[in-house]
Amino acid sequence: MSTCILWFRNNLRLGDNTPVAEAYSRFDTVIPVYFDEDSWHNTRWVEEGKGDHRKRFLMESLSDLNSALQNDSSELLVLRGVDPVKALLELATKTRATAIYAPKEFAYNERQVERKLTDKAKEQGVSVHLMTERTLYLESDLPFSVNDIPEVFSRFRGKVEKRSRVQPPIEEPEVSSFDPFDFDLSSDGIHLGDVAQDERSAVPFAGGTSAAWEQLDFYLWESEHVLAYKQTRNGMVGRNYSSKFSAFLALGCISARQIYDELKRFEEEVESNESTYWLFFELLWREYFQWIALKHGRDLFTAHGLQPEKPLKQGFNARAFEKWTSGNTGDPLVDANMKELVATGFMSNRGRQNVASYLVHDMGIDWRAGAAFFEKYLIDYDPASNYGNWLYNAGRGNDPRPFRKFNTKMQAERYDPNGEFVETWT
Numbered sequence: 156m157s158t159c160i161l162w163f164r165n166n167l168r169l170g171d172n173t174p175v176a177e178a179y180s181r182f183d184t185v186i187p188v189y190f191d192e193d194s195w196h197n198t199r200w201v202e203e204g205k206g207d208h209r210k211r212f213l214m215e216s217l218s219d220l221n222s223a224l225q226n227d228s229s230e231l232l233v234l235r236g237v238d239p240v241k242a243l244l245e246l247a248t249k250t251r252a253t254a255i256y257a258p259k260e261f262a263y264n265e266r267q268v269e270r271k272l273t274d275k276a277k278e279q280g281v282s283v284h285l286m287t288e289r290t291l292y293l294e295s296d297l298p299f300s301v302n303d304i305p306e307v308f309s310r311f312r313g314k315v316e317k318r319s320r321v322q323p324p325i326e327e328p329e330v331s332s333f334d335p336f337d338f339d340l341s342s343d344g345i346h347l348g349d350v351a352q353d354e355r356s357a358v359p360f361a362g363g364t365s366a367a368w369e370q371l372d373f374y375l376w377e378s379e380h381v382l383a384y385k386q387t388r389n390g391m392v393g394r395n396y397s398s399k400f401s402a403f404l405a406l407g408c409i410s411a412r413q414i415y416d417e418l419k420r421f422e423e424e425v426e427s428n429e430s431t432y433w434l435f436f437e438l439l440w441r442e443y444f445q446w447i448a449l450k451h452g453r454d455l456f457t458a459h460g461l462q463p464e465k466p467l468k469q470g471f472n473a474r475a476f477e478k479w480t481s482g483n484t485g486d487p488l489v490d491a492n493m494k495e496l497v498a499t500g501f502m503s504n505r506g507r508q509n510v511a512s513y514l515v516h517d518m519g520i521d522w523r524a525g526a527a528f529f530e531k532y533l534i535d536y537d538p539a540s541n542y543g544n545w546l547y548n549a550g551r552g553n554d555p556r557p558f559r560k561f562n563t564k565m566q567a568e569r570y571d572p573n574g575e576f577v578e579t580w581t
């Protein structure tokens with residue numbers, strides 16, 4: 156009987172998931188495992204640990220995946236407080252597994268763990284299979300090598316749109332049964348926290364694949380809000396101004412290809428317009444930041460970012476930073492957005508750009524402190540998107556414009572003309 160370990164990371168779903176499909180098609184027994192760990196890119200400015208809503212969304216997503224596995228008499232082992240590399244190899248020894256299947260991640264820390272695992276597993280005679288599942292394109296579909304990825308988004312987009320094709324999603328595999336007791340294994344269990352949703356939340360749904368498909372159905376087919384996306388996407392109040400797919404994508408409850416596939420079907424069966432294209436355009440931004448993270452590795456997390464020659468102007472002031480994090484800077488737009496983030500785990504894209512600009516360019520604080528705070532609280536935290544966007548907004552990433560300072564007063568007048576957003580969070 157052949158046995159392998161299936162290591163779930165930020166790919167918490169069964170459909171369109173290459174490592175999942177490969178593991179179940181090749182092995183009689185598959186042991187699904189997840190490590191609840193905090194792999195922080197920056198710990199200098201914020202206390203370690205996930206914010207309440209980020210934790211809640213993750214637990215809901217794990218619980219949903221576990222239910223899907225349980226339908227086929229399998230079970231997700233959830234382990235906490237252990238070193239994944241050590242634990243995976245111990246698990247392989249104990250269960251006589253000969254292979255480990257896992258998604259390939261794109262950010263530096265996560266890739267370091269992969270390297271360590273691959274080296275150590277080799278010594279033990281266990282093969283490690285890391286497979287791409289989180290992007291629209293595979294590396295082999297890109298019209299350039301990772302090292303040659305253009306530093307400017309528009310060039311990346313132009314070439315990819317012309318020369319690459321998004322492959323159709325792959326089928327969900329038949330899950331084989333797995334009983335932890337057969338191997339004398341026990342899981343830490345999945346403990347759903349009891350964090351209540353704030354009634355003002357723009358993301359009032361739970362984590363997990365079921366909720367991801369409900370939101371996709373709602374945003375496309377049911378409400379057809381997607382048809383006005385280009386006009387509404389800079390909004391800040393409520394559920395409908397943007398897709399709210401980000402947290403599901405960050406944890407892999409749904410894949411970018413599944414969303415793309417559904418979007419194309421919607422365009423064929425209902426309507427295709429500038430807005431439906433714009434949703435794809437935004438998915439390309441996500442795509443771009445993933446590949447840029449892979450290309451630049453550690454640089455994405457350093458103070459200089461992708462512009463080592465540019466002098467550093469920002470420093471750190473704990474009292475000022477505390478005002479920013481607690482929503483007490485005195486700038487109504489910034490404060491309302493920061494309050495929303497802590498209360499719900501979400502902030503609109505318009506809000507994120509404004510609070511980032513304010514921290515870096517108005518308060519003179521090191522961009523990494525802000526990125527670390529986002530890392531703690533965002534339910535859609537994704538290392539490539541978060542650090543890529545922060546660098547971009549701090550003027551240290553791949554932005555053709557040298558200085559991206561937002562005038563928060565003018566932004567409030569333009570995007571919150573009636574003060575509805577600020578009032579909601581005051």
Ligand SMILES: Cc1cc2nc3c(=O)[nH]c(=O)nc-3n(C[C@H](O)[C@H](O)[C@H](O)COP(=O)(O)OP(=O)(O)OC[C@H]3O[C@@H](n4cnc5c(N)ncnc54)[C@H](O)[C@@H]3O)c2cc1C
Nearest residue numbers: 397398399400401437438441504507535536537540541544
């Ligand atoms: C400082 C800063 C930090 C950010 N941190 C994150 C993060 O940790 N995780 C994250 O997913 N997004 C991040 N973003 C990007 C963006 O703000 C969110 O993806 C978006 O607000 C999520 O809402 P939505 O799903 O309704 O997006 P929509 O507007 O509906 O867009 C659809 C999808 O496109 C992708 N997308 C849209 N804009 C961007 C962008 N600028 N960069 C990357 N992907 C994008 C997301 O996957 C999103 O779900 C950050 C932006 C800024 C300015």
